Amino acid sequence: MLSREENETLTRTGPGTPMGTLFRSYWLPVLLSEQLPEKDGPQVRVKILGEDLLAFRDAGGRVGLIEPRCPHRGADLYFGRNEEGGIRCAYHGWKFDADGRCLDMPTVPPETARTLCQKASIRSYPTREWGGMVWAYMAQAPAGHEPPPLPQMEFALVPPEHRYVSKKLQECNWAQAAEGGIDTAHFSFLHMPVARSNEEFSERALRAVRGYSAKSMSQDHVRWMREDPRPRYHVRRHAAGLVLGASRQGEPGEHYWRIAQYLMPCHGYTPSAAEGQTYHGQSWVPIDDHSCWIFCYSWNPERPLTAQERASYVTGGAVYPARGADYVPLRNRSNEYLLDRRMQKLENFTGIEGVSEQDAAIQDSQGEIADRTRELLGPTDVAVVHFRRLMLEAAAQVAGGAAAPAADNPQAYLVRGGGTIAPATEDFEAVMRRRFGDELGRVEVDRPEVQSK
Amino acid sequence: MLSREENETLTRTGPGTPMGTLFRSYWLPVLLSEQLPEKDGPQVRVKILGEDLLAFRDAGGRVGLIEPRCPHRGADLYFGRNEEGGIRCAYHGWKFDADGRCLDMPTVPPETARTLCQKASIRSYPTREWGGMVWAYMAQAPAGHEPPPLPQMEFALVPPEHRYVSKKLQECNWAQAAEGGIDTAHFSFLHMPVARSNEEFSERALRAVRGYSAKSMSQDHVRWMREDPRPRYHVRRHAAGLVLGASRQGEPGEHYWRIAQYLMPCHGYTPSAAEGQTYHGQSWVPIDDHSCWIFCYSWNPERPLTAQERASYVTGGAVYPARGADYVPLRNRSNEYLLDRRMQKLENFTGIEGVSEQDAAIQDSQGEIADRTRELLGPTDVAVVHFRRLMLEAAAQVAGGAAAPAADNPQAYLVRGGGTIAPATEDFEAVMRRRFGDELGRVEVDRPEVQSK
Amino acid sequence: MLSREENETLTRTGPGTPMGTLFRSYWLPVLLSEQLPEKDGPQVRVKILGEDLLAFRDAGGRVGLIEPRCPHRGADLYFGRNEEGGIRCAYHGWKFDADGRCLDMPTVPPETARTLCQKASIRSYPTREWGGMVWAYMAQAPAGHEPPPLPQMEFALVPPEHRYVSKKLQECNWAQAAEGGIDTAHFSFLHMPVARSNEEFSERALRAVRGYSAKSMSQDHVRWMREDPRPRYHVRRHAAGLVLGASRQGEPGEHYWRIAQYLMPCHGYTPSAAEGQTYHGQSWVPIDDHSCWIFCYSWNPERPLTAQERASYVTGGAVYPARGADYVPLRNRSNEYLLDRRMQKLENFTGIEGVSEQDAAIQDSQGEIADRTRELLGPTDVAVVHFRRLMLEAAAQVAGGAAAPAADNPQAYLVRGGGTIAPATEDFEAVMRRRFGDELGRVEVDRPEVQSK
Structure with missing residues (x-):
């Protein structure tokens, strides 16, 4: 039997919760590799620990796991196009790679785009494929922090x-x-x-x-x-x-x-x-x-x-x-x-x-x-x-x-x-x-x- | 025309409400006898006055109306098995009769079970079959309190x-x-x-x-x-x-x-x-x-x-x-x-x-x-x-x-x-x-x- | 980019909101004329600016846009009958015209009805048909206030x-x-x-x-x-x-x-x-x-x-x-x-x-x-x-x-x-x-x- 507080702690895993923070300290399976069968293939909606995310396999075969919201006007990147190195937003063509970096802003003049791109990064999580599954490391890690090694299951x-x-x-x-x-x-x-x-x-x-x-x-x-x-x-x-x-x-x-x-x-x-x-x-x-x-x-x-x-x-x-x-x-x-x-x-x-x-x-x-x-x-x-x-x-x-x-x-x-x-x-x-x-x-x-x- | 308070009083019948308490002072039809056609037959979910309940006909033909939650780990007794004198929880086999008494605790050593069974009673309401319907008396009655006679409709x-x-x-x-x-x-x-x-x-x-x-x-x-x-x-x-x-x-x-x-x-x-x-x-x-x-x-x-x-x-x-x-x-x-x-x-x-x-x-x-x-x-x-x-x-x-x-x-x-x-x-x-x-x-x-x- | 308050102001148009009040200062299309093809034909539910309304075409061809609630006991006039000059409530026959006036109260003695009818008016909005659409002017206008002219689109x-x-x-x-x-x-x-x-x-x-x-x-x-x-x-x-x-x-x-x-x-x-x-x-x-x-x-x-x-x-x-x-x-x-x-x-x-x-x-x-x-x-x-x-x-x-x-x-x-x-x-x-x-x-x-x- 648990107290109400303990039961809440055990069961709640959203951002900022104690159990959520514990889960985010580990690599977690987030989808199956078979759900992303092809390079540049269809992206997939993923919800994990209460976070709405988008998974895609880029042209190089790498799996991106990103926030699905385009920072320009908030369109859902699920409707975007997975093409040559990233997801391009369907509204005005802004493009994001597996690390959440903005690669292209076609509606913005090139000179402005270079600086604006810095502000246009979206949240992304490191991923690995391991045992037929895509794993993600969802910690709010400081820049440069290296994720831990994968569990040797x-x-x-x-x-x-x-x-x-x-x-x-x-x-x-x-x-x-x-x-x-x-x-x-x-x-x-x-x-x-x-x-x-x-x-x-x-x-x-x-x-x-x-x-x-x-x-x-x-x-x-x-x-x-x-x-x-x-x-x-x-x-x-x-x-x-x-x-x-x-x-x-x-x-x-x-x-x-x-x-x-x-x-x-x-x-x-x-x-x-x-x-x-x-x-x-x-x-x-x-x-x-x-x-x-x-x-x-x-x-x-x-x-x-x-x-x-x-x-x-x-x-x-x-x-x-x-x-x-x-x-x-x-x-x-x-x-x-x-x-x-x-x-x-x-x-x-x-x-x-x-x-x-x-x-x-x-x-x-x-x-x-x-x-x-x-x-x-x-x-x-x-x-x-x-x-x-x-x-x-x-x-x-x-x-x-x-x-x-x-x-x-x-x-x-x-x-x-x-x-x-x-x-x-x-x-x-x-x-x-x-x-x-x-x-x-x-x-x-x-x-x-x-x-x- | 009623005041807002009167309208609330008239219409709300959940546990603890004035109208709910009034309703619970009477025998109430809760389901039809035909919904429980056989002894030891399928139990039926019943919701009355905002309370989720489970009705079943036991091996003796008596109708039980009980809280559907097993006190062990909270599994729903709707998924349990109605067998020989009561509902047995499908998770670990605890068994409850029409009066809500725990009859069997197979996961607990017999010596402990005898005392633990006392604490494992679940809420139950007296029932009668009357005019083709199952009636229940849902008052929070003190132990030993005899329900009133059935209305002679x-x-x-x-x-x-x-x-x-x-x-x-x-x-x-x-x-x-x-x-x-x-x-x-x-x-x-x-x-x-x-x-x-x-x-x-x-x-x-x-x-x-x-x-x-x-x-x-x-x-x-x-x-x-x-x-x-x-x-x-x-x-x-x-x-x-x-x-x-x-x-x-x-x-x-x-x-x-x-x-x-x-x-x-x-x-x-x-x-x-x-x-x-x-x-x-x-x-x-x-x-x-x-x-x-x-x-x-x-x-x-x-x-x-x-x-x-x-x-x-x-x-x-x-x-x-x-x-x-x-x-x-x-x-x-x-x-x-x-x-x-x-x-x-x-x-x-x-x-x-x-x-x-x-x-x-x-x-x-x-x-x-x-x-x-x-x-x-x-x-x-x-x-x-x-x-x-x-x-x-x-x-x-x-x-x-x-x-x-x-x-x-x-x-x-x-x-x-x-x-x-x-x-x-x-x-x-x-x-x-x-x-x-x-x-x-x-x-x-x-x-x-x-x-x- | 807007502040949270600005975004609320821009997007909320229910009764009493600033943007809702702005919208209600204009004639607005509320349904198509083709949705009310016949005189005395079926009324249509309309929801505009968060208000549930009922539109109907009366025996004279005029379009009424009224609150759908009968003031007698609150029945929904959607279930009423559109007959000869107004909607008659299906519960007890009270009848309302396109201006929301109560025309008939058959459950009330004629002498009482005359005065009670005054209190029984329901909310209604002026309408016009214009360019194949029914337009309404939904301002909370003081009595006698003339709606503005229609926009010459x-x-x-x-x-x-x-x-x-x-x-x-x-x-x-x-x-x-x-x-x-x-x-x-x-x-x-x-x-x-x-x-x-x-x-x-x-x-x-x-x-x-x-x-x-x-x-x-x-x-x-x-x-x-x-x-x-x-x-x-x-x-x-x-x-x-x-x-x-x-x-x-x-x-x-x-x-x-x-x-x-x-x-x-x-x-x-x-x-x-x-x-x-x-x-x-x-x-x-x-x-x-x-x-x-x-x-x-x-x-x-x-x-x-x-x-x-x-x-x-x-x-x-x-x-x-x-x-x-x-x-x-x-x-x-x-x-x-x-x-x-x-x-x-x-x-x-x-x-x-x-x-x-x-x-x-x-x-x-x-x-x-x-x-x-x-x-x-x-x-x-x-x-x-x-x-x-x-x-x-x-x-x-x-x-x-x-x-x-x-x-x-x-x-x-x-x-x-x-x-x-x-x-x-x-x-x-x-x-x-x-x-x-x-x-x-x-x-x-x-x-x-x-x-x-």
């Missing part, structure tokens, strides 16, 4: 064939969506099949784990989660955030462990991947305080993704919903996620198709911004409690002038999460060491640090 | 075959809709045919009285109303509210009387039924301050309703509009009631099909909340004036700590309204005695007081 | 066969739309074809000048505008407003002049017409502060308009967009003007079809109300600067109790704007005299002053 380091990247719209505040991502206890209800027989259960469990390999998520895993709805949580803080383990009773003498990662400021790795299987992650990036983009990525460090894996991600599986070309899930707030009460009675606990959709429905249902001043938290909410503490402390730290945790420590992002089965006697540290070779899930990668082009 | 006392019950959405404040219901003067214009000949008039008058028996409403009745647009009003207060008589010139030497009832806090009986014919009533229940449900009911104390009567109610007749499966009239604010100017020129005074729809159009047209500070009331508005006085006095009375009028007097609701033809020399009292056997329209029913299951 | 003086009149919805504040109309510099970008060859350019230039005669606007004119994006402005104030000349380099030794007129408070004549060709004008009439009707008119003083001209106006050409029966452009804010990025790359500068639509898109893009406190104005914005000064001075003048400029001077509106080619050595005055026979564009018309029926 594993999905961005593997070859492109080893990864799949997409995004999905979520119609609620970022923080409750993130809480849903690290709250691994809810699988026991939210994603659970309803069945009258073991055969029915098996068949329906397979639907719930669509998109996962059988080694990561089988009907046995689902059954263990049904039979033990009270996982025991173990949370450890590390340089980049939190590692969150939850153990459930498995077969006699065994525990089924699900271990998630939360990385500052808004990245989460899912707890399902068995060793050698495909990993999944999500980044909750606020559009405004009532909606967010969830960037989703899957990667396999050891092999390219299979055609079958990709097909399941495109059509709805693992962390991906069935969605339209605009990245809006087909099941969404406006249509009540196509909730089917007959399905809820007979087939699964929500009557909603798809694990990602079930997550979205219940998180949206907490309100546009969840009211955390009225809650009754229990032992399975410990991950959520740690998450809130982490975020509020970091926001306070940055508001006090300190550096944002891990913002300058790209290697701290080299961690993994995943699932495993362990003897019931093994403690969290031992499980971590056996599963990941490290008690915090840190990975060594045989590659030099890579930065995008 | 005749439609609820007759056998089910003798009645028809439905509801319709109205897109304006409850009070102006109620005023339209008791303002029987407007028939002379709002519902009047336009005709170039007596034949045309007769044919169109029949359309205006669709759903009524010829004895209650014939072309003669319509003609009398056209020829005398200034009915003389006679209003008497009684234990449960008001009886409102309006007489018009009929055939020479005769008066055509239309006598309505208004029963606290929001029920009205229409003035048309001739003796032995089917009666009609409406209850204006605020959804919020800008819309209301009008519950509509028709009953015949002496015989079952005919198939023809039912058919006319289902498709639009008497107090019923043509409507969709969601109880929203097909002709509504969004489509301007399908106003047809050609029809208005040649066939009826509004160009809108249907008496219920004509009422809705003109009442909605007064604004979301009618501005009663700018009015020019005349003698035919006397019913409206009495209604406002009744409601404002009762609200003040309850705000002052007194009991709500008739809330504890179920028998006071045993009254009838209707129409009759009387010698021009007969006064209101005599007309009432001849038509109803009682000067206030009170009825004796040969049945013990009935309460719902 | 040439399109209203020519025979009906010589003119075409329509209107179009614009989804932004009136002032930025008006600024777009007098800002003739933007043609060099906003309306410019994109071409890879002279042939392509010629063919596409023809699309940009659809609706204009070749003498007024040919591919040469378009080419001159492309090649010289920095017109030199010459602005002169006259009795009714401003004449605004802009010269560009034409063929060697020649200047291509485009000369617009701005007439108080919201009329503009376009700068394209060559001598003897068809003239065009637009009037920006605020609906509210976020949208306006642009009344559009074309006229030829010397000959009837051709069928081809009319066809191009109806389907989209000159100042007319392709539009629906409701006068809403098919390309509008809700569908982003059907912006086509492929067209923007290959065919024209905006990717939007139609000159009127391109104007609307870029003007709307400045925001619902353009923020003039953040601008970088240059020499081509001089027309805009003069316009703002004219309007702000006039508003201050009227607020100070002085008469509105030209409100009582109908002959001052007899001016023309248009285009011409002149020797590069000729100054603005000489160009005006040669093109219009007068240095301010004043015209002598061989007709007595005409007032509408």
Whole structure:
């Protein structure tokens, strides 16, 4: 439970807010590289942290992220023309490059233009392409300030064939969506099949784990989660955030462990991947305080993704919903996620198709911004409690002038999460060491640090 | 004409308002029994008096009306599963019964759950099924306080075959809709045919009285109303509210009387039924301050309703509009009631099909909340004036700590309204005695007081 | 650049605002005569300067413009019946004529009605039909105050066969739309074809000048505008407003002049017409502060308009967009003007079809109300600067109790704007005299002053 002030701090990320300032201390995914497929191609409206922006790929292939307002008379550069080195305003032809510099002022005599151009710069943010996404560094940085290095997240380091990247719209505040991502206890209800027989259960469990390999998520895993709805949580803080383990009773003498990662400021790795299987992650990036983009990525460090894996991600599986070309899930707030009460009675606990959709429905249902001043938290909410503490402390730290945790420590992002089965006697540290070779899930990668082009 | 303060008091019914407190002193219809057809069936969102609620029928057949918010993390119980004795939250499985008690907390260890359950109760309101509708008693009653008895309205006392019950959405404040219901003067214009000949008039008058028996409403009745647009009003207060008589010139030497009832806090009986014919009533229940449900009911104390009567109610007749499966009239604010100017020129005074729809159009047209500070009331508005006085006095009375009028007097609701033809020399009292056997329209029913299951 | 206060003053036209008071000192177009085609026909909702009004044509053919609220109980007279001399309220039959007088109160006894009718007048504004439009004089004039004469705009003086009149919805504040109309510099970008060859350019230039005669606007004119994006402005104030000349380099030794007129408070004549060709004008009439009707008119003083001209106006050409029966452009804010990025790359500068639509898109893009406190104005914005000064001075003048400029001077509106080619050595005055026979564009018309029926 939070005070009203804490809840405001946690959830508000507009310019000048403490959490907004924390977010702006990091590189953030702002759109997918595939949304800007061609040089000099169509610009795209982007709203991030409450700021209306315009993204475009210039003639050189560089991505600009700029304020969309022409400083001449205030026309929207979305209607401008992306041509040879910048966006030209459609009203009177003023032109701006990816750094927001005014390159041309055809309505102004050349002699005046040279000086007026100085005053005509527009706000722009540095960008990088990294792991199939465009990242931006939105700090109000003093001139000459060098952005920090990119976080060395594993999905961005593997070859492109080893990864799949997409995004999905979520119609609620970022923080409750993130809480849903690290709250691994809810699988026991939210994603659970309803069945009258073991055969029915098996068949329906397979639907719930669509998109996962059988080694990561089988009907046995689902059954263990049904039979033990009270996982025991173990949370450890590390340089980049939190590692969150939850153990459930498995077969006699065994525990089924699900271990998630939360990385500052808004990245989460899912707890399902068995060793050698495909990993999944999500980044909750606020559009405004009532909606967010969830960037989703899957990667396999050891092999390219299979055609079958990709097909399941495109059509709805693992962390991906069935969605339209605009990245809006087909099941969404406006249509009540196509909730089917007959399905809820007979087939699964929500009557909603798809694990990602079930997550979205219940998180949206907490309100546009969840009211955390009225809650009754229990032992399975410990991950959520740690998450809130982490975020509020970091926001306070940055508001006090300190550096944002891990913002300058790209290697701290080299961690993994995943699932495993362990003897019931093994403690969290031992499980971590056996599963990941490290008690915090840190990975060594045989590659030099890579930065995008 | 009211002061701004009086108009606010009359129209605002949210929690804590004087009128809202008055309404909450009575049993109120909140949905139709047919909306919850099966035990353990789909729950239904209900908004009444500005409160968002959830109605469900439990495994025992009892109707719960609860706050839809799970106290654990605030998920919406609308997405929960109605199963065996209560609604189970879809997020982590907490379960609540029709009294709002927490029955199960699967994420909490059993020893803790027992005590935590005490704190996890959610708001719930007592309900009864009565006359085909679910009624709720929404007072903030102290623990152990017994709700009052149900109002003994005749439609609820007759056998089910003798009645028809439905509801319709109205897109304006409850009070102006109620005023339209008791303002029987407007028939002379709002519902009047336009005709170039007596034949045309007769044919169109029949359309205006669709759903009524010829004895209650014939072309003669319509003609009398056209020829005398200034009915003389006679209003008497009684234990449960008001009886409102309006007489018009009929055939020479005769008066055509239309006598309505208004029963606290929001029920009205229409003035048309001739003796032995089917009666009609409406209850204006605020959804919020800008819309209301009008519950509509028709009953015949002496015989079952005919198939023809039912058919006319289902498709639009008497107090019923043509409507969709969601109880929203097909002709509504969004489509301007399908106003047809050609029809208005040649066939009826509004160009809108249907008496219920004509009422809705003109009442909605007064604004979301009618501005009663700018009015020019005349003698035919006397019913409206009495209604406002009744409601404002009762609200003040309850705000002052007194009991709500008739809330504890179920028998006071045993009254009838209707129409009759009387010698021009007969006064209101005599007309009432001849038509109803009682000067206030009170009825004796040969049945013990009935309460719902 | 304006201060925040100046920007508010310029853009707000509701009752009681300085600019609203200025606008109300003039006759204003409020709807088209064709919207009220028949006597006693359907009334039409009109919103002008933030006021909700009702327009109707009475049995005598006169147009009433009245407050739509019945003073009895506040029903909306839009639902009333237009019959024999006035609108009759659909609720209880009170009736109002075009002057807002209450003619009949059928629910009130005749003896009372006579006096009550005095109190039951509703607000009404004088109207005239003039040039195919209904004009209203919306001043809060003292009783007996005679409205000023109608502005003698040439399109209203020519025979009906010589003119075409329509209107179009614009989804932004009136002032930025008006600024777009007098800002003739933007043609060099906003309306410019994109071409890879002279042939392509010629063919596409023809699309940009659809609706204009070749003498007024040919591919040469378009080419001159492309090649010289920095017109030199010459602005002169006259009795009714401003004449605004802009010269560009034409063929060697020649200047291509485009000369617009701005007439108080919201009329503009376009700068394209060559001598003897068809003239065009637009009037920006605020609906509210976020949208306006642009009344559009074309006229030829010397000959009837051709069928081809009319066809191009109806389907989209000159100042007319392709539009629906409701006068809403098919390309509008809700569908982003059907912006086509492929067209923007290959065919024209905006990717939007139609000159009127391109104007609307870029003007709307400045925001619902353009923020003039953040601008970088240059020499081509001089027309805009003069316009703002004219309007702000006039508003201050009227607020100070002085008469509105030209409100009582109908002959001052007899001016023309248009285009011409002149020797590069000729100054603005000489160009005006040669093109219009007068240095301010004043015209002598061989007709007595005409007032509408």
